[in-house]
Amino acid sequence: MKLIHTSDLHLGISLYGYSLIEDQKYILDQIIQIAEDEKTDGIIIAGDVYDKSIPSVEAIKLFENFLKEAAERKIKVFIISGNHDSAERLTFGSEFMKSSGIYFSDSFCGSVKSVQLKDSFGNVNLWLLPFIRPQNVRPYFSDREIPDYNTAVKTVIDSMGINGTERNILVTHQNVTNAIRCDSEELIFGGLDNINSDIFSDFDYVALGHIHSPQHIQKESVRYCGTPLKYSASEINQKKSVTVIELKEKSNLSIRTRELQPLHDMRQIKDSFDSIIKNASVDTKDHEDYINIVLTDETDIPDAMSRLRQVYPRTLQIEYDNYRTQHITDSIKMSSVKKMNPEEVFKAFYYDRTESELTEEQTEYLKTVIEEIWSNEE
Structure with missing residues (x-):
């Protein structure tokens, strides 16, 4: 059994006024091609399909075309809703999409949908757990105290009736303790939404969404695949990818990544304003990249953004790194x-x-x- 794990597409997102629809179309086409090249049995999308609970028409159309391409190639797709999605809107039409191999998590109603796949080694159970909060869980487990996110998710997992002799994959969208975060993620101060990775002990692989940096938590099989595109300056140095999971017999699992190549990369240029303008003519990298500018000038440059966009049309933002900014202090950082x-x-x-x-x-x-x-x- 071979599956591709991706998440946090955030379709419809814009960066400083720039629409990323074309960039997202390019990367979704690439994911379909990788799935076909790998002869995968399915694609897992671990939440945050859209950037907003009421997505734009362009974003909906883009995802519709992605699912159509997957169905035409007989590639199954397994999708859960994330904290940015409206579970009800995302899952519209999910019942008749099953016939095309498209499976959505339901809105949480006390139980977790599973999809059973088979190969020569037996059953593989995919558990589709959408993003949940404690208040989503409490009405269905009124006999239990559910004070926090960790207890909520653990309570739901404990109720799933997992057959430990078979291979089980959990698809979920939560913030696991010790995950390395990015600026493009939704932040809850102090990690009130944290859950502990030890509650996943019954699963052969945990396909996580919500955190934008690719990483594993404690062990390789509990993994965030990261976003397919860079959505903030804090991700500039990351290599974006999809994760390829291959399952053989129980406890025999291999994990690797396939790097994704963006239509327009995101990078940073740090120098004085005059040097950036002067060196633009010899900059061999794509001037259509999304650029984060860090100016080292000691004084603010008048009309800097419009002047920089004449040479780097997709300049996102300008920051200053100089004596003044380095010595700004706050009582609480x-x-x-x-x-x-x-x-x-x-x-x-x-x-x-x-x-x-x-x-x-x-x-x-x-x-x-x-x-x-x-x-x-x-």
Whole structure:
């Protein structure tokens, strides 16, 4: 059994006003070609098909054409909804698409859909678990305490009735603890949405979506494939790819990647404004790339963006790296805040403003407010 794992297509996304529809069409065509070259049994899409819950007409049409191409080549596709998707909209027409080998996760209703495939070694069960929050799970397990994301996902997995003698693949879209994140991802302060990788112990492979950097968590078989395109400057140095999974008999699994080549790459140029303009004529790389400019000038350059776009039409943004920016300090650095949970952030802010600690009563009230906010998040 051979499967291709991809995720976080974010169809319809734009970067600083630039539509990426053509770039996404180019990369989806490439994924179809890789699937055909590999003679794969199917493509897994682990959530965030679209960038918005109500996607544009262009994005819907693009995904429709992708599914049509896969169906014509007899390539099965297994899709779950992510936190950016509307599960109800994404799965419209899913019942009659099964006849074409297109399988969608259902909106979560207390159980998890599975698709059973067969090869010479027996059954392979694909469990399609869409993005879930604790409040999605609580109504179906009212006899249990479900305070957080980890408990929610574990509760659902424990209820699935997995046959451990067969090969099982979980497709899910969650934030696993210790994953390396990118700027293009949706952030919940302090990692309240974290789940632990040890809850996946019953699966031969876990096809993860949600995190944009390709990586595995603790072991090779728990893997984020990453986005097929670069969606932020923090991804400039990444090599984007799809993951190819080959399953033989139980516990015999091989994992490798196939690199993807973008229509337009994303890169960074760092220098003074005059040097960038002067050297553009000898820059042999594609001037149509998406460019992040870092200027080292000590003073701001008037009309810098429009002047730079005359030589690099897809300039995304301009940053300054100079004496002034290097010496900007805050009482709480954002890099530190990202590692703190909301309670710690508020406590640090309170202490910074009052030079005193929260009382025990204030701390309990804070916890109540935080729980109420996050349990009602949309």
